[in-house]
Amino acid sequence: MDDDTIRATLAARRAELVALREQSAESRQPVTLDQQSVGRLSRMDAMQGQAMAQAAEQRRATEIARIDAAERRLDDGTHGECLRCGEEIEPKRLEIDPAATLCVDCAREG
Numbered sequence: 200m201d202d203d204t205i206r207a208t209l210a211a212r213r214a215e216l217v218a219l220r221e222q223s224a225e226s227r228q229p230v231t232l233d234q235q236s237v238g239r240l241s242r243m244d245a246m247q248g249q250a251m252a253q254a255a256e257q258r259r260a261t262e263i264a265r266i267d268a269a270e271r272r273l274d275d276g277t278h279g280e281c282l283r284c285g286e287e288i289e290p291k292r293l294e295i296d297p298a299a300t301l302c303v304d305c306a307r308e309g
């Protein structure tokens with residue numbers, strides 16, 4: 200993949216994440232603790248739903264940060280280099296995850 204393709208892939212992924220974030224913004228709102236309008240059980244459901252929505256949002260934020268970092272590496276010409284050993288990351292791996300920061304060997308070592 201050339202840099203333009205990588206940039207396009209990253210941008211598309213980010214747009215997807217931002218769209219999901221906007222869709223779920225409402226479910227992350229603080230749960231209203233109004234016992235008259237919401238029964239105790241449904242309030243617990245709502246709080247559980249909110250916690251799940253917050254966890255999903257956390258994952259999206261992490262992924263967007265990875266994309267930002269990948270774009271910065273494209274800018275400074277280090278994209279595709281393993282952050283740990285400096286070897287080139289396998290092209291197949293970058294095709295699957297253009298924001299990958301480690302080569303297969305280093306990723307396997309954790």
Ligand SMILES: [Zn+2]
Nearest residue numbers: 281284302305
């Ligand atoms: Zn490596």
